[in-house]
Amino acid sequence: MSCFRPRSSMPDGEVYMTEAALAKRQARLQGNHAQQGSKYEFTRIMRPDDANIMGTVHGGIILKMIEEAGCIISTRHCNTQNGDSCMAALVRVESTSFIVPMFVGEVAYITAEITYASKHSLEVQVEITAENLLTGTTKQANKAVLWYVPWKMKNVEKITEVPPIKYASAEDEEEGRKRYEAQKMERQESKAVIAEMAPPSPNPEPHTVGFSQSTLIHLVGPSDCSVHDYAYGGVTMKLMDEVAGIVAIRHCKTSIVTISVDGMNFHRKIKKGSVVTVTGRLTFVSNRSMEIEVFVDAASMIGGEKVQYRAVSGFFTYISLDKDRKPQSVPPLKIEGEEEQRRFEEGEARYLQKKAKRLADKGNQQ
Secondary structure, eight states: OOOSOOGGGOGGGOOBOOHHHHHHHHHHHHHSOOSTTSEEEEEEEOOGGGBOTTSBBOHHHHHHHHHHHHHHHHHHHHTSSSSSOEEEEEEEEEEEEEOSOOBTTOEEEEEEEEEEEOSSOEEEEEEEEEEOTTTOOEEEEEEEEEEEEEEESSOTTOBOOOOOOOOSOHHHHHHHHHHHHHHHHHHHHHHHOOOOOOOOOSSOOTTBHHHHOEEEEEEOOGGGBOTTSBBOHHHHHHHHHHHHHHHHHHHHOSEEEEEEEEEEEEOSOOBTTEEEEEEEEEEEEOSSOEEEEEEEEEEEOSSSOOOOEEEEEEEEEEEEEOTTSOEEOOOOOBOOSHHHHHHHHHHHHHHHHHHHHHHHHHHHHO
């Protein structure tokens, strides 16, 4: 008997994978790259301490699992060649989609696959499938695209070369090269724009940017770091998701859920012992979603130059949920000043671009 629920009986709009869709996905994952080490899979059960205040699995936990899978497969692949050992570090999150929520007790199947390799970087695509052990139903919960670079273990300031991978076709390689060039350009552009977080006014009006803006301060300890003594990308993303979630709740005063993370760039590494300041602010609000820009600034507290620098920046998107966990309208954002208006218009452009891509992807699947 099939353990996959047909689409006609999907509850609450959840996307359950049919047998045909799952078989197609498995064939693609197995056939894209013949080279050993291009795919990595692991399984993890969701525990009570993984849940957020709404009772579902915390978005930050999912981001950590995604980043860990990407780090493992990238590091393993980059150490298949002779030479100095290295460890892969996250430099960009192209996109992360939260398709359906995950719950405590469900089993997460995380699959990471290297889909492109340049001379010094790798593109990794990660998918998470969630299984309900009691009913046997399986659903695609998350998917993400990330970029890693390998740092030498003996010299963490030096990037080593990436071993080549095998592609299913020349077209796949060319499409990967185009994605590489696009993300490289966006990373360079983001470095040139280091936005500052202005302190909110003493008594901000509700539904303004200053009213919901939030900040978290965290000391980076040993458990947050890799063997290089630099903070894991997944740890940083979890902190960013917590701050962005607070911003979203302050704005709409309801339960919220992360639906995507886009354009996150890791500008500089964060060393153990640093104090990070994570700040989030609303940039754009549509009828049913909120885009929140999050910055991570770091400063070393132990020796060296105690100057704060921008380490990470990215955009999180949330939706508001009613008491039945259905999406509902979001209060409009009250704009104050030309700078907020500019950020709002840029956020609207990103929103429309993502909406158009979703519609195009949906059309291609039909």
